[in-house]
Amino acid sequence: MKRIQSALISVYHKDGLDEIVRLLNDLNVKIYSTGGTWDFINNLDIPVEKVEDLTSYPSILGGRVKTLHPKVFGGILSRRDHAGDVEQLKEYAIPEIDLVIVDLYPFEKTVASTDNESEIIEKIDIGGISLIRAAAKNFKDVVVVPSVDQYSDLISLLKAKNGSADFEDRKYFAMQAFNVSSHYDTAIFKYFEGDNDTAFKQSIIKSSELRYGENPHQKGLFYGELDEVFEQLHGKAISYNNLGDLDAAINLIDEFDETTFAILKHSNACGIASRPKIIDAWKAALAGDPVSAFGGVLISNEIIDEESATEINKLFFEIILAPGYSKNALEILKSKKNRIILQKKSYDFPKKQFRSLLNGVIEQDRDLKIETS
Template sequence: MATVKITRALVSVYYKDNLEPIIHFLGKQGVEFVSTGGTQEFIEKLGYPVVPVEKLTNYPSIFGGRVKTLHPAIFGGILYRRENAGDLAQAKEYGIGPIDLVIVDLYPFEETVAKGGSEEDIVEKIDIGGISLIRGAAKNFNDVLIVSARTQYNELLALLQSKNGSTDLEDRKHFAAKAFDVTSHYDSAIFGYFNQQQNIPSLKASIQQGKVLRYGENPHQQGVFYGKLDELFDQLNGKELSYNNLVDVDAAVNLVKEFDGETAFVIIKHTNACGVATGANVKDAYLKAFQADTISAFGGVLASNKKIDLAAAEELNKLFFEILIAPDFESPALDLLKTKKNRIILKQKQALTATRQFKSLLNGVIEQDHDLKTDSKEDLKPVTKRIATATEVEALLFASKICKHTKSNTIILAVNGQLLASGVGQTSRVDALKQAIEKAKAFGFSLKGAVMASDAFFPFPDCVEIAHEQGIEAVIQPGGSIKDQDSIDFCDKHNMAMVFTGIRHFKH
């Protein structure tokens, strides 16, 4: 059927926000309401008669409300095909009247889980009748309009008003697609809850919020972000975030959160840090971070873990950068930074909480835990005769934090509280070290007394040999090579300190 005039509506909802205008519109159109429980009372209080579900089914709500609408008198009215002679004959035989509109939402399962409800409470929020009604009405979109969530109420009201209470096939098909989005998301959430303990190797990921991006990694690629970005950030200035912006923002906020309890500043370019420092204040930390690579910082993504004050903003404003992220901004600082209209300024409202990460490859998806391990003093195992000094230990841990967030193979050169240079994404660890040394020298740093961090073990002693030639005196690495002793022996011979962590930090 192309056009259907709504004459009978089943309405049974948990949330009644913004439902009233719809009821008034339908009531004034002479639509007959079928309902139950609290929704029935809601409609009747608005002054419209309601046919109770129990009157159609000749059954009361039973088993504590678990069974209310599961009956042929209800599902028949939704599912019978209006243009099928056999269906019409059976509907007449059994006295089943058509239902043209179904407005149903689902029990708040995810909300109950999020609030820490008991297992009993959570199980009782697994909707049975509601999800069956939604699926039935969506399946018969040829004849029935299904509204499956309160977020669709405004769209429904606009549709009804524009078409005087009628719907077209494309309208019904559109709402049916939304209904299956609702039901699939709901079932995925239920599976996710149960699978926390069962560990069935099946991936169910459902994110209902999507934003089409200007393009993907390159202009010829399409891109979409799925997630609730507004829960994480308030965008205070600038153009829309791009695909590449989001990737770099993720890298920046993940790195800067490593420095909890300190004032830290990071500068990211193509997901790798080109500047990282801690300082007495934000301005101090930024200037130290900027020193590491004053060229790559141009057009970078910047992040601080402390409020941006005016002194810091005055320095930052001298640099062209794409994005600045911070937990807050002083008003004068924000006013100054907003003078560049395209400059993206993000106020981070909450920390990242995800513990799993996903990546599509080949003909599937791989999933793993996030690398949430941050090397600490307790992890350090001295393996050389010379023990690292307290200052060196702090520098080694600082370098290790950066190393963890840098593309492999990587080498980090640092002093306490300041990145000097990094070698990133190299096929050889020796090449990564040579790249880092070259960069450090290019920006005027002496490596005498600096420390070196590696994301994985040294298969040969060549890296510690090269590091020693440059004046590097302490090294942190996971260890685990069958030739570890070669590197240890070299360090002992040249009075270098080296510690093993036992934890590798590959990043691909």
């Protein structure tokens, strides 16, 4: 267990930072900071030293160079149990830094919000990413908090261990740090790559555990934001196979503008119909193959009303996905405890599709061509 005695804080997002710096101050941790972060901490009436005072160099080149200095990185990278490192810190008056808190410039959000290349380039963080990598490399001695998403983890640690951290704590934060840094670099690479197929790189930070994989004995995970595609209103957890069926169902229903109902089983349509009324579309779709429809996945591009829900409820099915449900329809469909009820959201899917195959990955353009005759 090692006690945190000094911290360097340089962040873009300040939300939640006030609780952290107050905790650090209560624990008598010396705080170093830069620019806007220094202003934020200073305005809280908490003692904080400017990095410029530590390095004797100001922020230069319009803020491009703030922390890139041996007095900063020496204090982060020094090995506390290495006599040579300890001696050099004394020789050059470099203080040890036990905690590094960083939140990078929002590169991905900038790319999504503007085509201005100079603005995008300025959101490529240099000092922050370097601090993250240095602190993570020296995790045996340093705690690194690489983004606002880890603020709550640090707060819990500070409270639980009274300002100390053990080896496993530091290694956990280092893992998070390299996750953040690799994701950041992937986003930058993909911006520069554009439409060139130079290399296959994907990075998705969020994961959710599925009920199981293709078979019950297999572990299943989904990497992505399912909440952007649909909201689960009722039922058991979604499985690996469920997601495969849902992907096929959404790709199919998105080809239709008219009121349409489809029934899928094992990712294949066993019934689909378009009619002016949703109840008639349901009955026609079911008539396509009422036997295979048992235990299937239902999808519609129209709000499910009470009349339709009453008929649909007569069939045993696993999942239903629609853009909405009337109040009474939802109550009817909720009559089965495990039935998965999803409300579809509007979402623009990526233009590329890929999956693992043999010892690699295959990729193709999403099929956006709709046959009308």
